[in-house]
Amino acid sequence: MAAFTANSISVTSLMGSKQATNNVAGLRSVSLSAQRISFPALRLQQVPLRFRVSCAAAKPETIAKVCDIVKKQLALPEDSSVSAESKFSSLGADSLDTVEIVMGLEEAFGISVEEDSAQSIETVQDAADLIENLISKDA
CATH class of the missing domain: 1.10.1200.10 (ACP-like)
Structure with missing residues (x-):
């Protein structure tokens, strides 16, 4: 089972040669699908911040x-x-x-x-x- 927390999401999809970007704020649920594969709806809940990811790379x-x-x-x-x-x-x-x-x-x-x-x-x-x-x- 996977869980994530977000205040907003940005989704970019490529349709042919066009690129479409959708920004959504205040999410409650998300449904994903890709090439004949359907994913169950994801429910987003507010949870306390548990960890922070840093992308700083060493020299x-x-x-x-x-x-x-x-x-x-x-x-x-x-x-x-x-x-x-x-x-x-x-x-x-x-x-x-x-x-x-x-x-x-x-x-x-x-x-x-x-x-x-x-x-x-x-x-x-x-x-x-x-x-x-x-x-x-x-x-």
Whole structure:
């Protein structure tokens, strides 16, 4: 089951070569359909704000440094492909490897990562974003 909260919604559809945009405010229910597939109506309710999504991305140099540290900690070949989207588990890291990666990041960046934050790191991007966040708090 999925739920979301919104005060308004903007829907863009492409019909042939035309693009149509509809903006709706004060929603109570939404019905969606697409190419012969019908979705049941969605009911929207007011709920308290539970979390906030931030789309701030880490600097490219931070991501590159995290990639280097991950390669070193996992003893990956220099030519192996590690990018921001790389998941530690898909690179062969187990929970102990992940702890060692976090320790290496703490040492390299001069930060301290709390256990709760460390457990939420799954990708290189997650680690780089956390590092930038911690550095900006210290500044």
